[in-house]
Every structure is written in structure tokens, then in C-alpha cells.
Amino acid sequence: MIERARVLDAGDPLAHFRERFHVPDGVIYLDGNSLGCLPRATPDRMAEVMRKEWGEALIRSWNSAGWIDLPQRVGGKIAPLIGAQPHEVIVADSVSVNLFKLISAALMMRPGRKVVLSEPGNFPTDIYMIEGLEKQGLAERRLVPREQLVDALDGDVALLLLTHAHYKTGQLFDMARLTQAAHEAGALVLWDLSHSGGALPVDLNSCDADFAVGCGYKYFNGGPGAPAYAFVAERHQDDIHQPLSGWMGHAQPFAFSDHYEPAPGVDRLLCGTPGILALAALEVGVALIAEIGVERLHAKSQALSEFFRQCLAEAGVALDLVSPADPAARGSQLSFRHPEAYAICQALIARGVIGDFREPDILRFGFAPAYLRFEDMAEAARHVSDVIDAGEWQRAEFRERAAVT
Incomplete structure (x- = not known):
């Protein structure tokens, strides 16, 4: 051969x-x-950030080098690769943290419902995040085999949380069919794209998806522990309230107000100060995948x-x-x-x-x-x-x- x-x-x-x-x-x-x-271009980009932007320009680089906009800029480059609009994707934190934010937000958007539905054998962090909210009395975890998911979508389900491509087997869900079934039951849907983003076509908006998360260190070649990304459909952006109300998610972070006012749009998913070195490395990988x-x-x-x-x-x-x-x-x-x-x-x-x-x-x-x-x-x-x-x-x-x- x-x-x-x-x-x-x-x-x-x-x-x-x-x-x-x-x-x-x-x-x-x-x-x-x-x-x-x-990517061969990553070390040179990292050196530029460290030696020139950090080493020479110091704190001025938040403005002069555009550090402050990196979460939005890299998110905007990921967006067309997952079937989203640039203003619907933000790069921040890890998949686990973004899952916590979006599960919590979805539960608040469906008052009177506490069930988060998923399948046994889903990637552990997805299930663990549901379990953590369950221990706080905020959620109820329900796991059923994938062939029974549609039947399990009853009036108690607030959110359907699934991984698009299964981490062990690679088996794909029919994103459009399951999203539609969840919506017909009055539930929201959160897709984990960690094993599909950057590797195969994903079209969140054509499937009418509500939320999604994905990681930057697999097919986007962002480096070990690269920051993750999160998607919020435009129609939900004024309604979501995520629980990690950090200063970077504030509408005016540099006003230093004692009262939290969420930023408009997907920016409210930000929490703490972003890791600029990691974002710079991820941007190289994302740009290369987009080019291909x-x-x-x-x-x-x-x-x-x-x-x-x-x-x-x-x-x-x-x-x-x-x-x-x-x-x-x-x-x-x-x-x-x-x-x-x-x-x-x-x-x-x-x-x-x-x-x-x-x-x-x-x-x-x-x-x-x-x-x-x-x-x-x-x-x-x-x-x-x-x-x-x-x-x-x-x-x-x-x-x-x-x-x-």
C-alpha cells in the first residue's frame, strides 16, 4: 500500500x-x-508578543497591539468555521468554565425547569458540570441512551447538552434533528464542539442552535491548554445572564463601578483578564485552519x-x-x-x-x-x-x- x-x-x-x-x-x-x-508561525508570533508588545510597549499594548480585543477578534475568526456570525462567538476561559456559564444561563432562561438532559458516556467534564449545579440545587441531571433522547424531552427539561462528535467513538449526532426536537419540547440546546470544530463542517445557525462551546488545542492547533470558545445565538444575547460576573464581562470594565452591569452581546461571557500569550498562539492556529x-x-x-x-x-x-x-x-x-x-x-x-x-x-x-x-x-x-x-x-x-x- x-x-x-x-x-x-x-x-x-x-x-x-x-x-x-x-x-x-x-x-x-x-x-x-x-x-x-x-504551527511553524506560532513561535515567531509568540516571540513578537513577548519581546515587542510586552517587552517594549508594556501595558500600552492593551491598546496599541489590540490585546483588549483579542477575545472578540479570535472568536470572530472561529465563527465562520462553525456556522456562526462573528459577533456570536467569544474566546474565553476553558470548555469546562464555559459549560458552567452556559448551563447556568440556560437554566435561568427556563424558570420552572431544572433538568439538563445528556447521555451516559458523554465527555466527563460536560456531565460533571451538570452534577456540580445539581449539588447546588440548581439543576437535575438526566442521562439516557442516545436513542432515547427525543423521548426524554419532556416539560421538565431546560437544556439538552450533547457533544457533537463523541470523544471515544467519533459518532456524530444529527445536530439539526435533535435541536428541533428540543425546541419543540420547549428546551434549549448546548452543543460541545470540542471534537468537531475545525475538523468537519458545522453550521450552528442553519441548525438553529442556541449555545455551543469548543476547545482551541485540538484541531485549531492553539497549543496545550489553549483557551476555549463559546457561541451564543444572536437572539439570546440580551437574555443570558451567566453567573461568573467578572470585571471583563462588565459593560464598562474600566469605570470600576461597585455594581455589575453585563456587557452587551456575547461579550458578557467574558470573566477575568484574558491570557494574551495563549490567545496570540491560538490566533495563529485558527488563521491557518481557516486558510486551508x-x-x-x-x-x-x-x-x-x-x-x-x-x-x-x-x-x-x-x-x-x-x-x-x-x-x-x-x-x-x-x-x-x-x-x-x-x-x-x-x-x-x-x-x-x-x-x-x-x-x-x-x-x-x-x-x-x-x-x-x-x-x-x-x-x-x-x-x-x-x-x-x-x-x-x-x-x-x-x-x-x-x-x-
Whole structure:
């Protein structure tokens, strides 16, 4: 398959974008769905911020370098990539914190209703945030299997909270159908785009979505712990009241009033002083993904994942696919079940093939098409075959669980 892979790479219109990222030699990186690779332009931009804007201009850079507008500016660049208007997206805090803000806001917008509906096995932070509000007496958590979600939308549900692309399997929800069902039941909807934003087409406004959150360090390549983003549909912006009334979310933060007055629009989701270095790094990654185009990235992602499956099949690798077989029904990943998934993952990492493991038995491979090649798929499949056929995973150092994988 290696020759076929090289032919595909030669005809790939996105192949040259790999040069815009730092991909370490000897590494096949299939974990961009956890942390994206470093754009080559990011270190220079960070140096400019630190040496010139911070080092020379100091506090003046809040105005002269536009630091004060970075949350809105980067949010505006993310907006068209998720089907939103620029004034509907803000970059701030983390996914967890933004979930807390928006769940709380949705509950206040639906007085008399306390149920936040989700599915068991949703990404833990989403469920934990509901649970935290439940312990304060503000919410009631209801988890039902995804096939029962529509039936569970009764008059007690204030908010439906779901992750668009499941973090373990990559299975996609029908965003438009579920949003409509929730609205028909009088509930609001909050979508977690952490595993879809920047990787596949999302159109929040065409789906009539109410709220969304997403992270900046996966497919947007913003760096470890990059700030997250939040979306509030224009029609809700005058009605939301989020509980973290920090000074940056004030209508006039530099008036230093003793009374909190929320800023107009999505700006009221801001809380504390934004991290300028992190925002500057994220802006580079977002701009690069926008330049490539999400539609093109998604098409290549589907092609890469299907080619990887073909390579595994040709090599006779027996892994149980838990992601949807139809590439249109999954995000930019493939997940397989194997009783020794952890050890296999560690053995592959030792060979330079970096995927990841998810409890209890999931081997997950992410496809970040901005910097992956078809040749990487063929080589990764060969390594998977070698590790399994040779029983390499049985070595003690691969079977011993580490605290961080």
C-alpha cells in the first residue's frame, strides 16, 4: 500500500500545508484530536508578543497591539468555521468554565425547569458540570441512551447538552434533528464542539442552535491548554445572564463601578483578564485552519481514515471497529476495541506512532489532515500489524499502566 499512498500524496491539494507545521521526525502523529501540532508561525508570533508588545510597549499594548480585543477578534475568526456570525462567538476561559456559564444561563432562561438532559458516556467534564449545579440545587441531571433522547424531552427539561462528535467513538449526532426536537419540547440546546470544530463542517445557525462551546488545542492547533470558545445565538444575547460576573464581562470594565452591569452581546461571557500569550498562539492556529478550509480538511480526513482501514484490512489486522463504518457518520477519528488496547497503544508510541487509549479498551486514532499524509496511514497500519502479530504488546513495560497516557 505504500506505493498507492505515495500516489495519493502526490495528488493531494493540501499536501504542502504539512510544511506549515512542526511534525517531529520519526513520528506518525495520530493524536491531533487531543493536541494539535505546532504551527511553524506560532513561535515567531509568540516571540513578537513577548519581546515587542510586552517587552517594549508594556501595558500600552492593551491598546496599541489590540490585546483588549483579542477575545472578540479570535472568536470572530472561529465563527465562520462553525456556522456562526462573528459577533456570536467569544474566546474565553476553558470548555469546562464555559459549560458552567452556559448551563447556568440556560437554566435561568427556563424558570420552572431544572433538568439538563445528556447521555451516559458523554465527555466527563460536560456531565460533571451538570452534577456540580445539581449539588447546588440548581439543576437535575438526566442521562439516557442516545436513542432515547427525543423521548426524554419532556416539560421538565431546560437544556439538552450533547457533544457533537463523541470523544471515544467519533459518532456524530444529527445536530439539526435533535435541536428541533428540543425546541419543540420547549428546551434549549448546548452543543460541545470540542471534537468537531475545525475538523468537519458545522453550521450552528442553519441548525438553529442556541449555545455551543469548543476547545482551541485540538484541531485549531492553539497549543496545550489553549483557551476555549463559546457561541451564543444572536437572539439570546440580551437574555443570558451567566453567573461568573467578572470585571471583563462588565459593560464598562474600566469605570470600576461597585455594581455589575453585563456587557452587551456575547461579550458578557467574558470573566477575568484574558491570557494574551495563549490567545496570540491560538490566533495563529485558527488563521491557518481557516486558510486551508474546513470543507477541504473534512474531505481529506474521510479519505485518510478510509485508506487507513484499507491498509489494516490488507495487513489482516483484526480490530473491532467501534466508530461508525460510514465516514459521513463520524468525526475525524477511528476507534477500535481490543482487550489489550492500552498495551498496544504504548507499544505503538514506542515505535513513534502516537495514538491514544481510552478506558476501558479503546484504541483511538485521530486524523488531522492539515499535516498527515497517506504514507503515514500505510506506515501506521504496518506498525499496528507488526505490534499485534509479534505480540509486542505483551512486554511488561507496555502493560504497566502509567498515570498519564
